[in-house]
Structure formats: C-alpha cells, structure tokens
Amino acid sequence: MACRISELVLECRDPEVLARFWCEVLDFVVLDREDGEMVEIGPREGFGGPQPTIILSRRDEPEKAKPRLHIDVNATDRDQDAELDRLLKLGARPADVGQTGEEGWHVLADPEGNEFCLLKARLAPL
Template sequence: MLDREDDGSVEIGPRDGFGGPQPTIILSRGDEPEQGKSRLHIDVNATDRDQDAELERLLKLGARPADIGQTGQEQWHVLVDPEGNEFCLLKARLNPL
C-alpha cells in the first residue's frame, strides 16, 4: 500500500519501478451502486506522456468521450471504452519519462 486517504480510498502499487514510475491502482468506495453500470471505475494516470498525448492515444484505440454532467472545468476526462465501461483520464501527477 502506498497511501490511504481520509475518505477511505487506498492507493496500491510499487513505490519504485523498474527504471521509472510504474502504474498504481486507487481503490475508493462508492456509496450507491449505479444501475446498469459496472461497479468498478478505473482512473488512468499516464506516467510516460502528458494528459493530452494520452487522451489522443486512447481515442485512437477506440475510447469515446462520455458526458456525465461535467462542467468542462475538471482536470480529468471521462471516457468509455469500446465495451461501454466508463473510466477517467487524470491529469499526470508524474513527470513524463
């Protein structure tokens, strides 16, 4: 475990990678399950490129923007994969390699 937040979320993954930053997984609790949607929500945070480059890459791979009521001021993008699963692309926290 790397970190635990006051809201109960937990970040897990390696502190040091093999030659650079490695992916981590953040687990956080949702109070109410959403009908018809997956209860698993993935947040993607690229470590080898900035958010714009990762967004472009994900869109080329088949992701599509999703509108869940964002204001346009968020620092993340909400996307759906080709099977319709929502996920968020976060702003990079780590400098690109």
C-alpha cells in the first residue's frame, strides 16, 4: 500500500491572512486554529478527503532560501485568463522566476511572497 499526501504545511508570518487568501483561491474553509499560531484550511468535508489540507504555521522569520516546493493550481469553472484576474484581485501578484513569457502557466506570489503557478488546463471540480 502507498502513502498519500494528507496535509501541506506552510510556515508564514500571518496565518490568518494567508488562510483568507488560500480559502478564496481554493474554495476551502477553516478547519482548525490555535491562538494565532496555526490555521488549518481544507475542503468542506475536512481532513482525509480527496484533497490535502493546508496548515499555515506561524513563524516570525520564514526561511529566506527559495522553497523547494510550490503549489500549482488549475481553474475549475473559468478559463486561465479569467482565473488570473480573480487571483490578482484576491491579492496575488506576478512573480518573475526567469520565465520567457512563452509558458502555458503564470507564476504568482501569495500575499507573503510564496510562489505558486496557475496552470492552463481546466480541471473538473471535485
């Protein structure tokens, strides 16, 4: 039997700010919180469903090095351009990681600067 990803943990300065952002991006809800130190967000069915939850854990000084893991997202109910507009309105901003402009994805940063990519393909909602 294989393992499966159940949670992703992201260290950040302000878990509440990032929880609001990522809940809007992913249509997640807050599942748990601990006095400003941690907020867990995930799908409405909660932990153990088909998607992993995300734990936003307070750390006053997140690592300065480039993370070795980033999140990719795909729109489920609109095309890539419309989703890009929505994400920018939520507080994402374009990030330059050396892309050429010919890629089929957009590199963005969340409100704390964590990079993520908006891919072109539309996925069916869960």
